[in-house]
Amino acid sequence: MSHKDYPRPSVTTDVIIFTLRGGDLQVLLVRRKNPPFQGVWAIPGGFVGMDESLEEAALRELEEETRVRDVYLEQLYTFGDPHRDPRGRTITVAYIALVPATAIHPHAGDDAAAARWWSVYSLPPLAFDHADILSYALQRLRYKLEYTAVVFELLPDTFALSELRAAFEVILGEELDKRNFRRKILSAHVIEETGTYRAGEGRPAKLYRFRDDAVAEVKARRLFP
Amino acid sequence: MSHKDYPRPSVTTDVIIFTLRGGDLQVLLVRRKNPPFQGVWAIPGGFVGMDESLEEAALRELEEETRVRDVYLEQLYTFGDPHRDPRGRTITVAYIALVPATAIHPHAGDDAAAARWWSVYSLPPLAFDHADILSYALQRLRYKLEYTAVVFELLPDTFALSELRAAFEVILGEELDKRNFRRKILSAHVIEETGTYRAGEGRPAKLYRFRDDAVAEVKARRLFP
Numbered sequence: 001m002s003h004k005d006y007p008r009p010s011v012t013t014d015v016i017i018f019t020l021r022g023g024d025l026q027v028l029l030v031r032r033k034n035p036p037f038q039g040v041w042a043i044p045g046g047f048v049g050m051d052e053s054l055e056e057a058a059l060r061e062l063e064e065e066t067r068v069r070d071v072y073l074e075q076l077y078t079f080g081d082p083h084r085d086p087r088g089r090t091i092t093v094a095y096i097a098l099v100p101a102t103a104i105h106p107h108a109g110d111d112a113a114a115a116r117w118w119s120v121y122s123l124p125p126l127a128f129d130h131a132d133i134l135s136y137a138l139q140r141l142r143y144k145l146e147y148t149a150v151v152f153e154l155l156p157d158t159f160a161l162s163e164l165r166a167a168f169e170v171i172l173g174e175e176l177d178k179r180n181f182r183r184k185i186l187s188a189h190v191i192e193e194t195g196t197y198r199a200g201e202g203r204p205a206k207l208y209r210f211r212d213d214a215v216a217e218v219k220a221r222r223l224f225p
Numbered sequence: 226m227s228h229k230d231y232p233r234p235s236v237t238t239d240v241i242i243f244t245l246r247g248g249d250l251q252v253l254l255v256r257r258k259n260p261p262f263q264g265v266w267a268i269p270g271g272f273v274g275m276d277e278s279l280e281e282a283a284l285r286e287l288e289e290e291t292r293v294r295d296v297y298l299e300q301l302y303t304f305g306d307p308h309r310d311p312r313g314r315t316i317t318v319a320y321i322a323l324v325p326a327t328a329i330h331p332h333a334g335d336d337a338a339a340a341r342w343w344s345v346y347s348l349p350p351l352a353f354d355h356a357d358i359l360s361y362a363l364q365r366l367r368y369k370l371e372y373t374a375v376v377f378e379l380l381p382d383t384f385a386l387s388e389l390r391a392a393f394e395v396i397l398g399e400e401l402d403k404r405n406f407r408r409k410i411l412s413a414h415v416i417e418e419t420g421t422y423r424a425g426e427g428r429p430a431k432l433y434r435f436r437d438d439a440v441a442e443v444k445a446r447r448l449f450p
Contacts, residue, residue: 006272008233011305011316047231050314054305078303078318080236080279089275091236091318093303147372 009080009089013057014045014130016076016137017066017097020154024119025170027134028065028099029126030112036086037127039113043134045092046111058095064109072098072153072222076137084129096137098153121173145171149190149214158194160205161185190214234305234314238282239270239355241301241362242291242322245379249344250395252359253290253324254351255337261311262352264338268359270317271336283320289334297323297378299446301362309354321362323378346398370396374415374439383419385430386410415439 017028029041044065048057055073063069073095080091106115118124120138123131144150151167165181185191192211197204242253254266269290273282280298288294298320305316331340343349345363348356369375376392390406410416417436422429 006235007275009236010231011234050232051307053307054303075302077300078279082276082278
């Protein structure tokens with residue numbers, strides 16, 4: 001058979017957009033306006049244009065939903081079960097985006113009835129195989145949290161150790177021992193003291209920031225067209 | 226637009242098949258029989274059938290080329306630059322396969338003029354974006370070598386420490402300090418003594434094997450339909 005004789009699947013990108021909001025790990029979901037799975041919540045995504053790269057399609061989707069562009073975006077995995085979309089063979093290239101906890105107002109695109117943040121610990125039923133995709137995205141995020149400085153993408157520039165630990169705890173979904181966490185994170189040489197303190201109730205909290213080299217390593221993974 | 230109105234790209238899987246042969250890290254390449262890139266060497270791959278999953282397509286490709294099936298196969302990355310194939314938009318889902326160093330006779334499929342092993346350190350010019358794909362595959366293999374017991378997939382069941390170090394060296398492409406390597410690998414608790422020795426010239430070599438739990442972790446990543 002020649003190149004054009006082969007039947008072709010549809011190809012989409014889906015973007016799992018994570019943020020830390022209100023001490024919680026949240027993900028942006030859209031409510032489907034049209035069948036199949038009409039009215040059901042889903043990971044935002046859409047068809048890849050014939051002239052755009054996969055990364056461009058994912059960035060476009062991210063920008064449509066959140067109005068942000070200059071954030072961490074990473075290819076997660078490509079899901080291609082022949083029966084994952086009842087409309088016909090559809091392969092989706094899934095991406096993870098990490099969006100900082102500044103005020104982002106989700107925006108429902110043309111094909112969505114609504115868009116909002118959901119706690120990853122209290123999700124609604126999801127369309128297609130999106131529960132599996134989200135579960136894998138969370139697994140990847142947890143893995144990267146332990147092996148890279150990627151969490152800086154979700155934090156303000158300076159933070160107390162207790163705030164960093166709280167971020168780790170809500171992403172990992174488990175309580176961490178205070179002293180062990182402190183020892184491990186300090187010995188990993190990815191954060192440094194800023195020399196400033198935050199006043200508050202009780203003892204002033206020493207403020208830290210991520211080291212430039214740790215941040216640069218993570219930023220190098222950001223994708224831009 | 227409805228689901229079927231969107232123009233569709235072609236989707237292929239490509240499989241980067243690594244092995245250790247003759248003290249070298251080698252990769253299986255095929256020589257293209259037809260245009261484009263006629264006569265040029267390429268990573269083996271092909272179109273995804275409409276009724277097979279991506280993993281099934283990759284396994285089929287692997288089996289056609291090597292006659293092996295029960296080996297390590299991992300999704301690497303999906304490459305989708307709009308201009309990577311002169312025939313038209315083609316997205317490829319790339320996989321890595323690790324094939325043990327037993328006698329495997331590469332087999333040229335219908336669309337290949339030849340198939341043979343090439344040293345990753347002495348590659349011919351490659352078709353399409355296959356040089357980039359292969360380079361990324363090698364980067365992933367090296368990363369996994371340092372963080373997992375994946376190298377067991379490429380080694381005999383028992384081995385001397387010097388043989389294990391030689392495998393690391395040829396995959397990483399650098400010489401390793403003998404004593405440091407010994408200290409690190411033993412303290413990682415992924416290998417254990419077998420209690421047996423191999424006689425040879427000079428001192429008999431103590432034989433090791435990978436621990437069951439380390440192997441199980443890697444095997445859990447093997448994909449089968």
